[in-house]
Amino acid sequence: MTAPLLEATGLGKSYGTLVALKPSDLRLNRGEVRALIGSNGAGKSTLIKCLTGAVTPSGGSVLLEGKPLPLGQPGAIIRSGVSCIYQHSNLAPMMSVMDNISMGRQPTRFGFVDRKTQRTQVQDLLARYGIDLDPDALVGTLPTVKQKEVEIAKALAQDAKVLLMDEPTGWLAVSDVRRLHETVRLLAAKGVGIIYISHMLDEIFAVCDSLTILRDGEVVTERAVDRISRTEVVAAMVGERLARESLAAADSGRKATGSGEVRLSVRGLGRRGVFRDISFDLHAGEILCITGLIGSKRTEMIHALFGSAPHDAGEVLLNGKRLVPRSPAWGMANGIGLVPEDRQHEGLMLGMPIRDNLVMTTLRRFHRFGVLRPRGIDRSVSSLIAALNVQPPRPAQLVGRLSGGNQQKVLIGKWLARDPSVLILDEPTVGVDVGAKAEIYALLRAARDRGMAVLVVSSDLEEVTTLADRIGVMNRGRLLSLRPAAGITRPELVAEIGADA
Amino acid sequence: MTGLMTRAAPHALTLCVIAFVMILAVLEPAFLSGSNLIGILRAVSLVGIMALGMTFVIMTGGIDLSVGPVSAIAGLVAYFALVAGHGLVAALLAGAGLGLLIGIANGLLVASLGLPAIIVTLGTLSIVRGSALLLGGPDLHGIRDQAAYSFIGSGAIYGIPVPVVIFLVLAAMAWLLQSRTPFGTLVAAVGDNERAAWLSGLNVTAIKAATYGLCGLLAAIAGMIQSSQVHTASATYGKFGTELDVIAAVVLGGTQLSGGAGSVARTLLGVLFLGLLNNGMNILNLSIDIQLIAKGAIIALALSLAARRTG
Numbered sequence: 001m002t003a004p005l006l007e008a009t010g011l012g013k014s015y016g017t018l019v020a021l022k023p024s025d026l027r028l029n030r031g032e033v034r035a036l037i038g039s040n041g042a043g044k045s046t047l048i049k050c051l052t053g054a055v056t057p058s059g060g061s062v063l064l065e066g067k068p069l070p071l072g073q074p075g076a077i078i079r080s081g082v083s084c085i086y087q088h089s090n091l092a093p094m095m096s097v098m099d100n101i102s103m104g105r106q107p108t109r110f111g112f113v114d115r116k117t118q119r120t121q122v123q124d125l126l127a128r129y130g131i132d133l134d135p136d137a138l139v140g141t142l143p144t145v146k147q148k149e150v151e152i153a154k155a156l157a158q159d160a161k162v163l164l165m166d167e168p169t170g171w172l173a174v175s176d177v178r179r180l181h182e183t184v185r186l187l188a189a190k191g192v193g194i195i196y197i198s199h200m201l202d203e204i205f206a207v208c209d210s211l212t213i214l215r216d217g218e219v220v221t222e223r224a225v226d227r228i229s230r231t232e233v234v235a236a237m238v239g240e241r242l243a244r245e246s247l248a249a250a251d252s253g254r255k256a257t258g259s260g261e262v263r264l265s266v267r268g269l270g271r272r273g274v275f276r277d278i279s280f281d282l283h284a285g286e287i288l289c290i291t292g293l294i295g296s297k298r299t300e301m302i303h304a305l306f307g308s309a310p311h312d313a314g315e316v317l318l319n320g321k322r323l324v325p326r327s328p329a330w331g332m333a334n335g336i337g338l339v340p341e342d343r344q345h346e347g348l349m350l351g352m353p354i355r356d357n358l359v360m361t362t363l364r365r366f367h368r369f370g371v372l373r374p375r376g377i378d379r380s381v382s383s384l385i386a387a388l389n390v391q392p393p394r395p396a397q398l399v400g401r402l403s404g405g406n407q408q409k410v411l412i413g414k415w416l417a418r419d420p421s422v423l424i425l426d427e428p429t430v431g432v433d434v435g436a437k438a439e440i441y442a443l444l445r446a447a448r449d450r451g452m453a454v455l456v457v458s459s460d461l462e463e464v465t466t467l468a469d470r471i472g473v474m475n476r477g478r479l480l481s482l483r484p485a486a487g488i489t490r491p492e493l494v495a496e497i498g499a500d501a
Numbered sequence: 502m503t504g505l506m507t508r509a510a511p512h513a514l515t516l517c518v519i520a521f522v523m524i525l526a527v528l529e530p531a532f533l534s535g536s537n538l539i540g541i542l543r544a545v546s547l548v549g550i551m552a553l554g555m556t557f558v559i560m561t562g563g564i565d566l567s568v569g570p571v572s573a574i575a576g577l578v579a580y581f582a583l584v585a586g587h588g589l590v591a592a593l594l595a596g597a598g599l600g601l602l603i604g605i606a607n608g609l610l611v612a613s614l615g616l617p618a619i620i621v622t623l624g625t626l627s628i629v630r631g632s633a634l635l636l637g638g639p640d641l642h643g644i645r646d647q648a649a650y651s652f653i654g655s656g657a658i659y660g661i662p663v664p665v666v667i668f669l670v671l672a673a674m675a676w677l678l679q680s681r682t683p684f685g686t687l688v689a690a691v692g693d694n695e696r697a698a699w700l701s702g703l704n705v706t707a708i709k710a711a712t713y714g715l716c717g718l719l720a721a722i723a724g725m726i727q728s729s730q731v732h733t734a735s736a737t738y739g740k741f742g743t744e745l746d747v748i749a750a751v752v753l754g755g756t757q758l759s760g761g762a763g764s765v766a767r768t769l770l771g772v773l774f775l776g777l778l779n780n781g782m783n784i785l786n787l788s789i790d791i792q793l794i795a796k797g798a799i800i801a802l803a804l805s806l807a808a809r810r811t812g
Contacts, residue, residue, distance in 0.1 A: 308700055329702040340700055347700070349693035351761040356686055360701045363683045371681050414701070 005030045005193040011060035020046040022218040028193040035204040036197045038214035039435040052084045053077040083155035084164040093140030098122045101154045145176035162193045173293050181207040238435045254469045256484035258286030263453035264422050270313035275301050275477035287454040289468035296474040298457040302424045306338040307331035337420035341427045347411040350400030355381045357399050362417050388413045405436025424455045525781045545776035546668035550723040552750040553675040554716030556768040562692040562760025563618035565716045569739030570629035572724025575600045577637040579725050580734035589649045596725045604717020608710035633736035641733040654729030664726050679765040692760025
């Protein structure tokens with residue numbers, strides 16, 4: 001066995017008495033794609049931060065090609081050959097691909113940027129790794145997947161031998177995920193070592209060679225992906241009990257038309273140039289999942305139902321009564337709730353406490369003669385926090401400081417607090433760890449069982465097949481099909497989503 | 502050490518104010534006299550009243566540059582109403598009502614035009630100043646034989662100047678509004694994340710109209726107190742720089758210019774800090790040029806500390 005590319009030994013970090021990461025080992029070979037997974041708080045981010053230099057470990061050492069890595073010094077670590085591609089873009093959108101790739105290291109002649117050499121260098125690099133990018137395109141005009149490739153090229157331009165990729169497919173469409181995975185495999189074939197952080201088990205089994213699972217600040221499992229099953233992975237991540245419960249819930253009966261009572265009826269809904277001819281019934285007590293590629297206009301369609309986006313054809317009936325959606329306030333007054341896709345920009349007040357976020361939609365209930373009744377709010381907030389299992393369970397905690405999964409629970413909770421008769425959710429578990437996902441599914445199933453009509457838009461097929469009572473597929477602004485979920489397999493769904501795309 | 506710093510940071514301004522008071526008290530015992538303390542409050546009452554309204558505006562992520570001219574035109578309108586013999590109540594209502602209307606117009610423009618508040622209110626700053634000059638000309642209008650009106654600016658209740666009483670009453674009301682009513686939470690929500698606020702069913706336009714309206718109303722009240730204090734009304738009162746003092750007080754208090762976090766209570770602390778600064782420098786007999794330089798430096802320093810705290 002050859003010496004590993006990267007070898008971390010006894011790497012650990014504690015803050016005072018709090019141990020974020022127990023002394024852990026991690027080995028990565030040349031050309032290996034290693035998945036790093038674990039629930040939020042499992043120590044995953046701490047480990048990554050130790051490797052990028054953002055955090056100075058309390059103990060342990062890291063060798064890169066046998067040489068010690070300058071821990072705690074982000075700049076020096078990048079120069080040694082360890083780069084990280086973050087979930088959110090770190091590119092300059094108004095600059096060209098070429099300038100972004102060689103940012104800060106443009107070749108110069110007499111103090112001026114040497115454009116010709118810069119171009120040759122960038123083109124060579126792209127050719128060497130088989131990345132197809134136009135060096136002159138403005139980064140801001142590129143689709144998200146191409147921007148990820150720019151980031152990868154930028155890291156490679158810095159002679160990265162090890163690439164850390166943090167949730168690289170968070171906002172990508174299915175076909176783009178495949179494309180990115182091809183790039184990842186290509187890099188591995190060239191000898192780059194990749195640490196791939198993701199919550200999506202599908203992706204891990206598709207692209208990774210091996211996986212390291214963290215739980216409660218320590219490595220619990222390290223295995224080649226072909227020697228571990230999906231169920232074992234989930235069990236290792238969340239612990240046996242939660243895994244068993246979520247499995248049981250997923251297998252419990254599906255209720256294809258809920259209680260049979262039609263709650264929301266959509267007839268020929270359309271918006272010129274965006275979507276058209278959308279017709280379906282949403283029943284009380286069912287979870288209807290609508291899936292499809294990004295760009296299939298699912299988001300636009302559900303916003304039209306809620307009143308936060310326009311429509312110009314068709315009609316919406318709620319309990320048989322015709323509605324003309326006008327504004328979110330109007331949608332809410334009629335008992336509709338919408339959990340938007342982007343919790344950071346559309347969903348939450350990140351600078352405000354959990355408490356204020358949770359009462360945002362119900363504030364009207366808690367005042368007498370215009371003065372707030374703090375005790376009523378506190379009671380409601382405490383019971384919501386308990387029901388949602390928000391961690392930490394402190395009402396005064398700023399939402400921006402919570403993990404993704406807990407933010408998402410607060411976002412869903414603020415709508416559950418209204419107990420709407422129709423709840424629409426857009427990508428309810430993007431960037432949420434497996435444990436929180438299971439909890440969110442349990443919340444939605446409980447709401448369904450209370451008789452709520454739940455409409456979920458999701459690109460995550462694992463989610464759709466786990467959660468749905470019925471599944472609809474949208475493509476280019478049209479609803480292609482709508483069927484009971486029982487018996488639909490994921491490959492069938494993939495084929496249908498991609499059909500005619 | 503860093504732990505202590507982090508824990509102390511939210512109280513930095515309070516500690517500053519206390520340290521300031523102690524230093525001044527040692528340097529100049531007269532500083533602690535009742536009359537000097539009341540004098541400080543009297544000196545900051547006008548800026549303080551305007552800062553109350555500005556707090557709400559800045560919490561929505563906006564800003565109102567037009568408070569100076571609004572205060573001037575309110576004083577003028579009240580003057581003309583008095584001269585025309587409409588009586589005190591009508592005069593005050595006219596001035597306050599005009600300020601409220603200008604503010605609401607500001608809010609509606611900001612909410613509907615999609616322009617930054619700094620541009621919109623820069624526009625109204627100029628429009629209102631021009632209108633005031635059109636109305637009152639460049640002259641000072643002396644207010645004579647209006648005992649009731651003069652009492653507002655120059656009178657005292659149990660030895661406390663009326664402007665200070667008005668400031669404290671308004672401050673208490675603004676504090677209640679911000680911390681004890683749904684409105685305060687909604688204002689912060691709009692400032693923190695306007696799109697999320699709208700998607701949560703809030704009427705963002707109405708909330709903005711109300712906050713700018715409140716700001717205009719309070720600027721008008723301050724303007725009428727000022728004209729009463731100096732027994733004159735003029736289109737040139739609320740001179741350039743007034744809005745900067747007001748904004749400085751709010752931001753010193755810790756309300757974020759980007760919106761969201763903020764509180765009336767902290768604004769009051771900011772106002773007090775500015776008042777102490779001015780008073781201290783007067784007591785120390787610093788010349789006005791040095792005072793301006795020192796004030797600017799201290800404000801910049803305080804704000805950079807605040808930025809470190811949140812950054």
